[in-house]
Amino acid sequence: MIDYHRILERYRPTEDEERKLRRISRSIVQRINGICASRGLRAEAVIVGSYAKGTNLRDGDLDIFIAFDRDYPEDLVNTEGLRIGHAVLPEGREKYAEHPYVSGEVEGIKIDVVPCYKMRFGEKKISAVDRTLLHTEYVNQHLDDRGRDEVRLLKIFMKSIGVYGAEAKTFGFSGYLCELLVIRFGSFNDVIGYFSRAKGRVIIDEDDRFQDPMVLIDPVDPDRNVASPVGLESLSRMKIASKLFRSSPDERFFQIDHEKKNVQYHDRGTCITIYSLPRPDLTDDVIYPQVYRFRSVLQKIMEAHEIRVISSEIDVSDRIYVLVETATCAEDRIHVHTGPPVDTDNAVDFINSWKGRERSRGPYIVADRLYVDVFTAQRSIEDIVRQEIFNYSIGKNLDRFRKAMEITRFREGMDKMPILDKFFGADLFKL
C-alpha cells in the first residue's frame, strides 16, 4: 500500500511556506491596487496559478495578474502593466510570451506579474492570458480540499515520470490539465486507471477540429484543446507509467528528485557523434523546436549519404547538444548515383556525359532508370556535416551558430556529458 498521506506531507508546501506566500502575495496585490487607484486606472490585481487554486507543490512560484477594464486599448494595458510590474518587482526582468510581462523574485519566491483584461464566463477573450482568470474560478468552484490533494498527487506522479509541464521542453501535461483530469475522473487513482486502459489517441472530448494525440476541451473556452501541448511520447510515457503503477504500485513513482544513477558508457560498436551549438539567451519554448529541427537536419544529411541512423538524443543545458548514433563513421566508398528515367529527353545526355569519366560501374539500368556507381571521397561523418549543414536552415535563431558548431565523437572512457547520461541512461525501469 502506498502511503499517500506521507507523500503529500513531503511535497505539499509547509505551513511556513503557505504563510510566506500569503503574506507576499497579499502585499503585492495591495501595492498593485494602490498604484492603480493613485493613477486612476480601472484595474485590479488577481492571484492566479496553482497557489490561487490550492493545488501548488512545495517551492512553487506566484502568478499575479493585473486585470484591466475591457475598454482600455492594448497599448496602454501593456505599458501600464509593465510599469506596475517593475514598481512591485524592482529587480524584475521583462519577458515575453504573447504579451510582455515582468518576472522577478521576492524572498526567494519567483513571481510573474502579467497584465490582462477582466473576463467573465462566455465573454470573448481579448488577450490569450485572459482566460487564466476563469481557470482559477472554474477550478475553485469544482475542487474541494480532497480534490486539491488528488491533483497534487497527480502532479507529483507526472513530475516523477517526466511528463509534467506544457512547455516545448517536455510536451507534457499542464497544471490546469491535471486539475481538469481530477475534476473529470474524480481522483488520482481514477485518472491513473483511465490512462492505464487508454488505447491510441486519448479523446476525452470528441471534437474533430483537434487532431492532437490527446483532446480535452477547456470548460471555459470551447475553442481550445487544453491537452494540445501533450506530445505523443509524453502521452505514451503516461500510459505505460500508469500501467506499471497499477500492476505494481511503488513509491518510486512519487520521487520527484530521482537520485542520479551513475550511468555507465560503453562501446556499442557504432558511431556516436555529438553536435553542439552555443545556446542563445531565449526561452525554452523558442529554442526547443529549433533543436528538434537541428536534429532532423543532421539525420537527413546522414541519410542522404546512406549512413544508417540508429538513434538520437538531444540536450539543452550550457549549450545545445544533439547526439546522432550511426552504423558507420564515414560514407561508403561507392555511391549509387541515380540518373534520369530511360524515357526522358536527357537520358542520352546522361549516358554521353559519363563517357570517359571515372566511375566504378555503369551507366546501367534498373527497372526504368539509369544509374552510375561512382567513387566517393569517403568523407567522415564530421566532414560531411560540416560541409552540408549550411545547405539547411535549422531555425531563425540557431542558423547563425552553424559556423560555431562543435563536433565530438564518443569514445569509451571519455568524460561525462549530460547528453550521454540521457542516451545511455534511457531506461523505463527508473519508473
Add this chain to the structure above:
Amino acid sequence: MIDYHRILERYRPTEDEERKLRRISRSIVQRINGICASRGLRAEAVIVGSYAKGTNLRDGDLDIFIAFDRDYPEDLVNTEGLRIGHAVLPEGREKYAEHPYVSGEVEGIKIDVVPCYKMRFGEKKISAVDRTLLHTEYVNQHLDDRGRDEVRLLKIFMKSIGVYGAEAKTFGFSGYLCELLVIRFGSFNDVIGYFSRAKGRVIIDEDDRFQDPMVLIDPVDPDRNVASPVGLESLSRMKIASKLFRSSPDERFFQIDHEKKNVQYHDRGTCITIYSLPRPDLTDDVIYPQVYRFRSVLQKIMEAHEIRVISSEIDVSDRIYVLVETATCAEDRIHVHTGPPVDTDNAVDFINSWKGRERSRGPYIVADRLYVDVFTAQRSIEDIVRQEIFNYSIGKNLDRFRKAMEITRFREGMDKMPILDKFFGADLFKL
C-alpha cells in the same frame, strides 16, 4: 550511314544453310506424314517458326508441328506425338513446356517436333501451341521479302543489345513480336523511332485487361498480349538503345557476338558475397523465376539484419549464382529491438521480461512504442545467411539445394567468374 545490306549478309542464313534447312525439313515432314498415313492418323506435319516465316537468322533451329484433327483426345495426341517425334529424331529427348514434345538434332541443326491440334482463324485453341500455326499464316500473309529483312534487322539489333527472347532468362521480345512490330510500323527504322520516343508503358493496343509494361494484342488471338513476357528492364533497354542508335547510328548495334571485354575487378570498399547452388536439370523458364526468388530472399535476410544492400546480380551457367553487394560484411553489434505499442496489454510484460537481462539500453519509448537496444553476436553475413536461408522457401526445385549452398566472398585479385564479369561489366557504352 549504316550498311544494312552488309549486316544482313552477315547474319542471314547462307544459301548453303537455306538448302540444308529445306532438305532436312522436307524430309522430316515427309517421314512424319508417312508415319501418320501408315498408322491411319488424321494428322499432318507443318513447318512453323522463323524458318517457315522467312525471318530466320543464321544458325537457327527448326520447329515442326504435328497437327492432329480436333476430335482426337489429348492423351492420344500426346502419346502419338511423342512416338512420332522419337521416330524421326532417334537421338531426341523429351521436353516439356505445356505439352511434352521431342527435341533433337539433325546434321547440327536443332529440331523440335511438337504435337498440336489443327486450328483455323477464329476457332478456339485446344492446346496453347495451336495458335502457332496461325502465326505462321498471319506473318506470311502480311510480310513481303523486304519486310522479312526488316524483321531480321530488328532481331539482330535486339540480340545485340540483349533483349531478344521471351524466355524467363531475358524477359525480352519474341520473334513473333518482332514480326508484328515490323508489320505494324512498316520498317526497322520506324520501330526504332517508335521506341526512342516511347514514354512510360508501351501500349500499342489499348486493353485494360493487361497491365504489363508493354501491350500488343495478338491479331490471331484477341485474348492474348504478345508482349506480356517483356519485362520492364528489357523494355527500358530497348528504349534507351533506340534513343542512342538514333542519336548516333553505329554498326555496334548489330554485333551479335560482342567481343568479350576484359572486365577488371576492383575493390569498391563494399562487401560482395556470391551464393551458389547446383543447377538442376530443368529448363531456364523453370529455373529463372526461382533464381530471382533466391536473390530476393537473400536481400530480405540482409535487410532484416539492417545490412544495407547496394546492388545485386544473377548468373545461371554451370551452377546458379547470386551476387549481393552490401555496405558491410557483418551485422551491427547493436540491434534496436522493437517491442509492443505502449497501450497494448503485453506492454508491461515486455518491460518486466527485460528486468535484469543484458542489454545496452532501454526499455525506452519512441513515439507510441517500446524498444530495447540489445547486443548481437555480430555474425558475419555468411553465418546469417547460412542460418536463416532455411526459414525461407526459394522455390520448389531449389529448396532442396539450400544445404549445398556455397558462399564466396569477393576479394581483389580472385579468379574470374562470369557473374563478376556481369557485375563489374555493367556498362551501357557497349550498346
